[in-house]
Amino acid sequence: MAASVNAHNDTQKVLIDAYEALLVHVTQMHELVNAEQWEDLIKQRTHYVMLVERLRGLDSTVLLDEAGRQRKAALLEDILEYDAEIRRRLVARRDELGKLIGVSQRQRDLHRAYAPQQGADSDGDDEAAT
Template identity: 70%
Template sequence: MAASETAHSHSQQALLDAYAKLLVRVNYMHELANAEQWAELIEQRSNYVVLVEELRTLDVTVTLDAQGKQRKTELLEQILEHDVEIRRRLVARRDELGKLIGVTQRQRDLHRAYAPQQGVYSDHESDPSRDKGAS
């Protein structure tokens, strides 16, 4: 029975360690979002997803005691708090990029609409600079 309890204790600790590792990762991602390090954040998000999948597999196989459940709950609350803030920052960034794209599209449309009227000559019109050189 003691060997069984030891194995259970190790697997429980491995699960809690996995949650702690995920908390460290999401905390780092939160720091990246606050620093507006978007490329690094996206890269870390990929690693985060892998950790979540590994944790999900481990979580199904391990039964936690009351103390383990309490610790898991604490870790999950912290993970979710960071995750909500990261998502909020990402949505704000998406909105900001959307506005910039809209401005760029309007500028391009204006340029297309008014560029022909700003001294662009067709083959049939005379170019005053060419006439000066021909005289």
């Protein structure tokens, strides 16, 4: 019976340790967002998804006692707060990039529309000058 309790405690520890590792990772991602290091953030996001998948598997097989459930809930609350802030900042960045792309496309369209006319005007000026 003692071996069963120890095995249960070990599996609980593995699950809680995985949640703690996820919290550390999402904290690092939050720091990247605050520093506007977007490329590094995207690279870290892949690892984050892998950690979440690992947790999903563990979560489905491990039963937690009351203390474990409370610790998991506290960790999840922190993780979700960071994740929500990261997502909010990513959406703002996406919107900012969308605006920049729109401005760039309008400038390109204007250039295409008026560049032939500018070329024609300068040809006429050259002929008039000679």
